[in-house]
Amino acid sequence: MDSTLKFMLLLIFQIPAILVSIIIFIYFALDSTVRSKPKNxxxxxxxxxxFLALVSDLPMSMSYYYxxxxxxxxDGYCVWWNWYExxxxxLGLCLMAWASIERHFFIFHSQTIMRVRWKMWMAHYIPILLCFAxxxxxxxxxxxxPPICDNIWYFDQLMCGAPCYYTVDNGIYIMIxxxxxxxxxLGVITFANILLITRVIYQKIIHHQAVNWRRHRKMTxxxxLISSVYLAFWLPNTLAAIxxxxxxxxxxxxxxxxxxxxIYFIPLLLPIVCLNTYPELLKK
Incomplete structure (x- = not known):
């Protein structure tokens, strides 16, 4: 794909993505009820x-394509770009994986886990912090x-090329x-989505314990919808690499x-996808 075409595609999607993100942030800022719900x-x-990717990371790639x-x-810029992107x-992938697991807690264990303070910390806040850490x-x-090698950067390549640990010791570190x-x-996201559907069907048919879908269908x-965005754009490259x-x-x-x-289309499309999961915001 031509670099100019890549630049144009990113620019076309970037502007509405930023605008939609701002709209969603305003919605969260003005509605304390929505903002305070742990599920959000x-x-x-x-x-x-x-949003950080849209306004501070994506422009670096767009500049390269242009x-x-x-x-x-x-060298400092190259280190920053590699680390940041x-x-x-x-981090987005890790958090999406945890969100996929956490949805099971909110739907099936909302009374036993998500309303007990220490359990809430263990099942909600700490995993998010661990992902970041x-x-x-x-x-x-x-x-x-890097303690095992010295980075060599190339100013004519996207992200200045790859960090040195990609090739050290036959690529064992990048493999890890x-x-x-x-x-x-990606495996967790896929499995958690399949398991969610399976658990609902199992409880409804086998145990006749139907989940209150009027209450939980929005979370499901x-x-x-959001996990589909990550899977759609991460899986092709991941499967090809495997x-x-x-x-x-x-x-x-x-x-x-x-x-x-x-993969750049994840931050470009995620705000629009999220917007469609908040029908009350669309009505406004």
């Missing part, structure tokens, strides 16, 4: 990270202050990151740049 916290965190080079030829991408520390250690920070969260719909690593080293190698590029 994870979406708000994701939207804040998403100019065909890095506009700040500085990698952190936003994998794990992703930010991992990327800081291996990108900002790929499995832990990408494959596992939110999870399905195939390359296992059975066919050249699989989709010519489409690698495109598969990486489409």
């Amino acid at each position: 916290h994870i979406w708000l965190v994701l939207l804040i990270l998403n 100019q065909g080079k890095i506009w700040v030829k500085n 990698s952190s936003l991408n994998t 794990w992703i930010l520390i991992w990327n800081f250690v291996f990108i900002v202050v 990151e790929f499995i832990v920070n990408i494959v596992c969260p 719909f939110q999870l399905w 195939i390359r690593l296992t059975i066919m080293p050249t699989f989709f190698i010519d489409q690698y740049d495109t598969l990486i590029f489409i």
Whole structure:
């Protein structure tokens, strides 16, 4: 895909994504009831990270696609860009994975877990903090202050190329990151969505304990719709990478740049998708 076309696509989607994000933030700011509900916290965190990507990370990539080079030829800039974009991408994936698990608590254990203070902390706040801690520390250690190698940056490549730990020790560190920070969260998202549907059907048919869908269908719909965005744009590159690593080293190698590029559409589309999960906001 041509760099100019990539730039135009990002620009076309970026402007409405920013506007919709601002509308949602205003909605949360003005409605204390919606803002205070724990079930909305994870979406708000994701939207804040998403907004940061739209206004501060995406412009760096757009500048590269527009100019065909890095506009700040500085090692510090390259370190920042790699750390920042990698952190936003994998942190969003990690939080989405936890949101998929957390929805089960809200739907099936709202009385036993989500209303007990210490259980609420264990099942709601602490996992979010752990996601932040794990992703930010991992990327800081291996990108900002790598103890195992020295970064070499290329000012004619997107994100100045890859951090040095990608190739050290036959790529063992990037393999660990790929499995832990990408494959596992995607697996959790997929499994949690399938399990949610299975649990509902099982309780309704086998135990005749139908979930109150009038009360919980919004949460289920939110999870399905928002997680679909992450799966749609992360799975192609992830599955292609797994195939390359296992059975066919050249699989989709010519489409690698495109598969990486489409991940940018997560922050571009997420605000619009989230907006559609709040019908009361659409009515306003």
